[in-house]
Amino acid sequence: MLAASTSGKPLPGGTLEVRVHARKGRTVHTTRLVKAGEIVLVEAPTLLLVSPDLSHTTCATCLRAVDPTASLACAGCQRACFCSAACQQAAHATPWLHSPPICSAYARLAALGLPADEHAQLRFLLHALALRHTQSPEAAARYAALMDLVGQPGEADRALAARFAPLLAEALSGAGVPPPALEVEEMATLLVKEQLNSYGVLASPQQQQRQQQQAVAAAVAGPASAAQKAEAGTSGKAAADGDEQDEEDEEEEEERMLRGSAIYSQAALINHECLPNVARYDYFDCPPPHDAPSWAGLAPTSASTCTSGAASAPTGGASAGGGGAPGGGASALPLPAGVPGPTHVVFRAVHDLPPGTELAQSYVPLHWGLLERQLQCREVYGFACTCPRCQTESQWSDEDEDSDDEDDVEEQEEAAGAGAEDMEEDGDGVAAAAAAGASAADGDELEMEELLRPITAPPGEEGPLESNYLHLFLLKYMCPRRGCHGTAAPPAPGSGLLECNVCGGSRSEQEFLRELERTRREEQRAAAAAAAARAGGRAGRR
Ligand SMILES: [Zn+2]
Ligand SMILES: [Zn+2]
Ligand SMILES: [Zn+2]
Ligand SMILES: [Zn+2]
Structure with a gap:
């Protein structure tokens, strides 16, 4: 599976090394067994x-x-x-x-x-x-x-x-x-x-709320930047829907706004796959400790030279951030042990990673459908994703006979493994992606055809996943909170919990199993209904 070099340049921390891959360029690998929930990378920002x-x-x-x-x-x-x-x-x-x-x-x-x-x-x-x-x-x-x-x-x-x-x-x-x-x-x-x-960097829930109220009041919908789209998924949708759905805001999918952006040079070496094995956590809103004179978001050296003795009047931060409560989002969770400050980024293993495993992060939210992910990877990041998940899902769409039909796109999205309760939202997401594609260029139809072709593994690289594994993975590691779509990893090795990197919520293994059972029953019902509605329905694909 690891075709290229098998030894590389170690990164600080003793857990990772950088190798060079013929197709991918630099890649980051574990040098030992990493347990689920273990922190694999902690890094200060180059620029915020x-x-x-x-x-x-x-x-x-x-x-x-x-x-x-x-x-x-x-x-x-x-x-x-x-x-x-x-x-x-x-x-x-x-x-x-x-x-x-x-x-x-x-x-x-x-x-x-x-x-x-x-x-x-x-x-x-x-x-x-x-x-x-x-x-x-x-x-x-x-x-x-x-x-x-x-x-x-x-x-x-x-x-x-x-x-x-x-x-x-x-x-x-x-x-x-x-x-x-x-x-x-x-x-x-x-x-x-x-x-x-x-x-x-996602806005805090409070910022999100304030900004949406203002956006609704002003009825202004600016074009989302590429970066916003990358993180948010649904450009302009929340603003457009907002005034009719104030009451349902907490239930409905929100456009996730960004408070800013951050560059971490080592983390940037981790390549994209649509099924990540590490999740990124930030702690920008973590509760400041009582005795800390400064939370200035600098590398330790400059923080000590620039801010010593400057913090006689701590203001704002402590009261505004939300004190680490789940309502403050994952950024407001307390800093884990070993993380020097709130501007450091943290990557945690989603599941066990054997020695030599290439780290993979997802540049797009996990719930996005195949088409949306392919478009985003091409248009924003300049590559065509050929990851095992994309291979698997492209085989699903291959079974659809008329791939230009919007119904088929929705079904493909449905097959993409999001829970049944998310179908409606996912349909919107695909419509947005399709709209983005439609306005992109003249070579549209050609591009769409290309996008909907089966995706195969590059020579020497990993082939498609079992559909069942993919489905289970998403069910387990995608945050179940409605509209959140964060990625969850254990907060520490051996923890029986999975903690979402967007909302900060946790659920236990037992809760996951109950969810799994509930989904199975729903699927059985859906399968029965589909079978009744038309012979040879698609439910079997799952
Ligand atoms: Zn100024
Ligand atoms: Zn992919
Ligand atoms: Zn500050
Ligand atoms: Zn969540």
Whole structure:
């Protein structure tokens, strides 16, 4: 199964190593048996960025969600806020955080009235520029880490960079420093690396609620950025539906907004599969300990130099975050032992991983159907997924005779293994994906045909999964809370629980087995009904 090299470069921590695979490039593997629930990777961020839309409720230094009434707003630009005096001071003192030149550039950038995704990309370029031009070993190391990420610019990236260049110069024109030089080619490289490697950080439930109320009030539906779509799944849907369904908001699937994005250079090496074996957890809203003077989201070295003695007035964060209760989402859970701070990302094994296992994370939510996943992988990440799950599900769709028929797409989605109770939502998701595909290009029909062809394993790589295994996997590791669609892993080795990485909810093995039993009964009923309705129905495929 492991065709390429079998030894590689160790990563810090002693659990993982990086190998090079002929087709995939760099891959990350376990070097020993890892038990389900074990933490395999803990890493400090290379760069954190706040979404322009949520700038007034997300700490610009550490991404903690804050109540607007309790946060420290940046007086300079009114486009950033901080959870604490410590974070404010750290931001001011660190050139690539919210330093005076960046503050002034934020204000000018906001005045340009750009779409949210372009606004966010230009902010990213500002911070990357600051790293590039700061004379310090730490800045140089961070910039080198950015440039080491996978991704080479294409013509579209170069065109975007060329369009951004004057905007960036305009943003920097009032910064009191000469606009630093950044070649279009380097900007294009940075942009594509950011797109391919940054994680979307979900808004807290409180931010989500506030923003949705505002969105409904303003009845404005901006285009979701690629990153938002990647994490959220249903672009624009919640905003469009919102005003009629206020009462059902907690029940219905919500568009998950992003408070920001984060780049972790080691985590970025973990490749995508639609059935992941590790789950990502973040702790941006974890309850601060009483005696911690600073939660500034920096690498330990700079945190100690920039923020020591600065936190005489802890504000906002503690009261705003939700105190680790499940209602605050998974980000508000307490930091696990061994995780240095709230801006570190944590990856946990979903199940046991034998030595040599390649780590796989899913770049898209687990409940997405085959078509939606294929489109997202192609359009955002630039590859066609040939993972075992996609192989299996493409065989399912192969049994459908008329693949252009919308019914068939829905059935394919149904077959994609989401629980029966999710069928309606999944239908919407596919409609959205189909709509996205339909508006994409002229070569549509061709692309759709290509997308619906059976997917086969690349030479030497793993073949399709048993349908039954796939179905069980999704039932077990996809959060059962309606509309959540998070991924669940045990919170610790040997734990009898599975903890969701989105809502923070847990369920026990017993609860899972009961759910399984209930689903079996539903399926039997559905199968019986289908058999009665038309001979040779599809229920048998499951
Ligand atoms: Zn903060
Ligand atoms: Zn500012
Ligand atoms: Zn796949
Ligand atoms: Zn959940």
